[in-house]
Amino acid sequence: MRRLSAFALALAVLVPALARAGEPRAAAVVEPAEGVAGRGLTLRVTITGNDAAVIDVPDMPDWTVIPRGRSVGVRGEDGEPVAAYRFEIVPRRSGTLSVPALTVETGGARLTTSPLTVAVRPSPAPPRALAGRDVFLDAAVSRDAPYVGEAFVYTARLYRAVPAAAVTLEPPAFAGCVVDPLPGQRDGEVRDGGRAYATAEVDYLVTPLRAGSLRLGLPTAKLRGLGKAPGETVVSGPELTVGVRPLPAYAGTVPFTGLVGRMALDARLLADARGEAVYELTLTGRGNLEAAAPPTLAAPPGLAVRSLPTEGEVAPTPQGYEGRRVFRYALAAREAGEFTLPAVRLAVFDPVAGAYGVIEAPARSFAAAPEPPPGPVAPPLGPPPVATALGSLTESWAGRALLALLPPALWALALLPRRRSRPAGEGGRPGPSAVAEALRRALDRATDASREPWPEVRDLLARLDRLLYSGEAADAAALAAARDRGLALLRRLGP
Amino acid sequence: MRRFLAVLCLSFGIFAALPPGRAAALEADPVAAARRAYASGDFAGAARAFEETAATRPALATVGLCLDAATAARLAGEPGRAAWWLCRAVLRAPGDAGARKALAAAGLDAGALFSGPWTPLGWLPARWWWDAALAANAVFWLALALGRRRARPVPRRPAAWAGGFVLCLWLAAGYASLVPLARPRGVTLAAVEAASAPEAGAEAVGRFAPGSLVALGPRRAGRLLVVGPDGLAGWVPRDAVATMVP
Numbered sequence: 001m002r003r004l005s006a007f008a009l010a011l012a013v014l015v016p017a018l019a020r021a022g023e024p025r026a027a028a029v030v031e032p033a034e035g036v037a038g039r040g041l042t043l044r045v046t047i048t049g050n051d052a053a054v055i056d057v058p059d060m061p062d063w064t065v066i067p068r069g070r071s072v073g074v075r076g077e078d079g080e081p082v083a084a085y086r087f088e089i090v091p092r093r094s095g096t097l098s099v100p101a102l103t104v105e106t107g108g109a110r111l112t113t114s115p116l117t118v119a120v121r122p123s124p125a126p127p128r129a130l131a132g133r134d135v136f137l138d139a140a141v142s143r144d145a146p147y148v149g150e151a152f153v154y155t156a157r158l159y160r161a162v163p164a165a166a167v168t169l170e171p172p173a174f175a176g177c178v179v180d181p182l183p184g185q186r187d188g189e190v191r192d193g194g195r196a197y198a199t200a201e202v203d204y205l206v207t208p209l210r211a212g213s214l215r216l217g218l219p220t221a222k223l224r225g226l227g228k229a230p231g232e233t234v235v236s237g238p239e240l241t242v243g244v245r246p247l248p249a250y251a252g253t254v255p256f257t258g259l260v261g262r263m264a265l266d267a268r269l270l271a272d273a274r275g276e277a278v279y280e281l282t283l284t285g286r287g288n289l290e291a292a293a294p295p296t297l298a299a300p301p302g303l304a305v306r307s308l309p310t311e312g313e314v315a316p317t318p319q320g321y322e323g324r325r326v327f328r329y330a331l332a333a334r335e336a337g338e339f340t341l342p343a344v345r346l347a348v349f350d351p352v353a354g355a356y357g358v359i360e361a362p363a364r365s366f367a368a369a370p371e372p373p374p375g376p377v378a379p380p381l382g383p384p385p386v387a388t389a390l391g392s393l394t395e396s397w398a399g400r401a402l403l404a405l406l407p408p409a410l411w412a413l414a415l416l417p418r419r420r421s422r423p424a425g426e427g428g429r430p431g432p433s434a435v436a437e438a439l440r441r442a443l444d445r446a447t448d449a450s451r452e453p454w455p456e457v458r459d460l461l462a463r464l465d466r467l468l469y470s471g472e473a474a475d476a477a478a479l480a481a482a483r484d485r486g487l488a489l490l491r492r493l494g495p
Numbered sequence: 496m497r498r499f500l501a502v503l504c505l506s507f508g509i510f511a512a513l514p515p516g517r518a519a520a521l522e523a524d525p526v527a528a529a530r531r532a533y534a535s536g537d538f539a540g541a542a543r544a545f546e547e548t549a550a551t552r553p554a555l556a557t558v559g560l561c562l563d564a565a566t567a568a569r570l571a572g573e574p575g576r577a578a579w580w581l582c583r584a585v586l587r588a589p590g591d592a593g594a595r596k597a598l599a600a601a602g603l604d605a606g607a608l609f610s611g612p613w614t615p616l617g618w619l620p621a622r623w624w625w626d627a628a629l630a631a632n633a634v635f636w637l638a639l640a641l642g643r644r645r646a647r648p649v650p651r652r653p654a655a656w657a658g659g660f661v662l663c664l665w666l667a668a669g670y671a672s673l674v675p676l677a678r679p680r681g682v683t684l685a686a687v688e689a690a691s692a693p694e695a696g697a698e699a700v701g702r703f704a705p706g707s708l709v710a711l712g713p714r715r716a717g718r719l720l721v722v723g724p725d726g727l728a729g730w731v732p733r734d735a736v737a738t739m740v741p
Binding site: 019044046070323379384385387395404411 | 526527530533538552553554555556557559560562563566570602622625626628632633635636637639640643644682689691692693694695696698699700701715716717718729732
């Protein structure tokens with residue numbers, strides 16, 4: 001009887017659980033958890049199962065709801081199908097606003113999500129200096145006194161009362177910081193002094209690396225086609241100073257490697273029976289995860305530890321860097337046996353609490369079998385590659401340009417006019433044809449060709465023409481004599 | 496004299512453009528370092544050295560080097576990187592039987608590699624278009640120069656046809672070089688989940704196996720939109736994808 005009761009009790013517990021495993025489930029979440037009036041948030045409704053769903057969104061007077069589509073995928077190692085419906089919800093006022101429970105109909109079932117609350121801050125008031133200006137660039141930081149390694153948001157905000165063709169916002173240099181732009185530009189509209197201003201905001205996640213006064217230089221905005229102004233208009237914003245606080249002195253025994261934020265540490269063994277296992281330490285949370293160095297493992301005797309490449313993904317968000325880093329270690333046992341890797345502890349500074357805390361990954365044990373026989377021999381490589389000079393030329397852009405331009409250059413050289421060959425003179429003296437041409441030019445310039453010595457010049461010119469151009473075999477001695485006589489005449493005529 | 500100086504300058508330009516120390520170009524020191532690392536069992540180091548060699552000396556990135564690098568990457572436990580090298584080898588020499596065999600042995604489809612706008616004729620890689628364009632260009636201009644030099648009249652119609660042919664080859668080479676920039680593709684280096692949005696915590700829409708050939712889309716917040724051959728689209732970490740080099 002007692003056994004029957006236990007069986008009935010087990011049935012009562014297990015059957016509903018098994019039934020729930022196949023039933024569709026719906027959950028809603030708002031991201032991020034805090035917002036600003038007038039700025040959109042994401043309401044994500046996640047529904048398991050393959051069936052299409054109809055979501056009944058009730059009247060939400062505090063919100064403007066814009067459907068943003070549906071994406072389908074799988075989740076988890078068992079590949080559970082999941083559909084995510086996204087809505088952009090824009091708070092109409094500040095305060096603690098509620099998102100009511102949503103009714104979801106899918107696969108013949110009627111589901112209800114849990115109601116949510118969201119803290120909404122009022123939108124920032126226009127700065128006083130905006131009054132009377134057409135364009136104004138403002139800047140602000142989310143924290144005035146962050147700690148070293150604590151990320152804060154730098155916001156550049158452009159107010160514009162006149163239209164512009166193109167706007168480019170450039171942040172300051174951020175010297176001594178790690179900076180990542182946050183995705184998305186927020187556009188809006190404010191009224192000040194009876195004028196409507198279009199606003200554009202760009203955020204940067206800034207992590208200071210040094211304590212002290214951090215000067216954030218001038219942000220600039222370049223606007224083209226602003227109103228009726230020709231060319232480009234450059235507007236500068238204010239210079240900000242942030243007092244970066246040093247981390248308080250650390251006196252704990254757990255190693256502190258500069259981690260700042262709120263994090264958790266976990267450990268697992270991926271393979272634990274073949275002599276070599278992979279030990280994984282996963283650091284998750286929010287903070288300067290990228291600065292985390294692989295923790296040093298205190299390996300027990302007989303166990304060799306080798307670091308593997310670190311994996312993970314860390315993304316900048318308005319709340320800071322979020323994600324995970326996975327430190328992997330290959331473990332090789334020199335002999336078979338049971339090994340226990342002790343718990344790993346790391347000290348983390350929590351900037352919100354202003355104090356150090358300790359995160360811990362639990363100890364893990366594994367049984368190592370004797371070292372397996374060596375694996376297959378690596379296959380031999382092929383012959384080493386050989387690069388020819390021509391191949392190197394055709395593989396580089398400079399070489400291609402050279403080879404492409406060389407043939408047309410040679411063709412262009414062939415286009416150059418050829419210099420006519422002149423009958424060579426002797427000993428640097430002009431030849432007969434040059435003498436003839438000089439005499440001809442002198443005769444052309446003569447004012448009275450009937451007086452001496454022009455008849456003699458005319459006779460000599462006729463003789464030279466006959467000797468040079470008649471086509472008969474010229475007597476070299478007669479040609480030389482005519483040239484010498486011509487030179488003598490030219491000397492007489494003067495320059 | 497002037498012509499002589501011009502030819503001298505051109506010759507000097509060719510000489511200067513040759514790889515440093517002509518004889519050194521024929522050696523393969525970085526390759527030797529990679530092969531030494533491979534022989535000593537440091538497969539990851541060998542894969543890295545092969546990659547550096549291909550990046551710094553593109554002329555040495557032959558099919559053989561790509562296959563060697565793929566072997567080193569596979570033995571180093573990087574199947575995605577090995578697939579990337581195999582794809583590169585086949586793209587470099589589509590007719591190479593060894594490269595195609597290695598690609599098929601890795602379970603990759605050569606047909607997918609040559610589909611799409613990357614190769615205008617489906618099988619001619621960009622390198623071949625460049626070689627053809629350079630050779631035709633040289634023959635065309637040198638023939639014109641020779642005709643001019645010998646004062647032989649060049650027939651206008653054949654010259655126009657030849658010029659048009661050379662221009663077409665140039666356009667094809669330019670297309671084959673620019674398309675990989677305009678329509679980039681890549682290979683996933685590891686098994687990676689594709690998210691529905693480039694935001695932390697976005698839902699997963701699917702999973703890419705290591706070595707998947709994907710089309711690359713815009714980049715945002717350290718993530719990349721990729722589209723797989725089966726139409727699966729999602730955002731993956733930028734480091735999880737290696738961009739394909741034609």
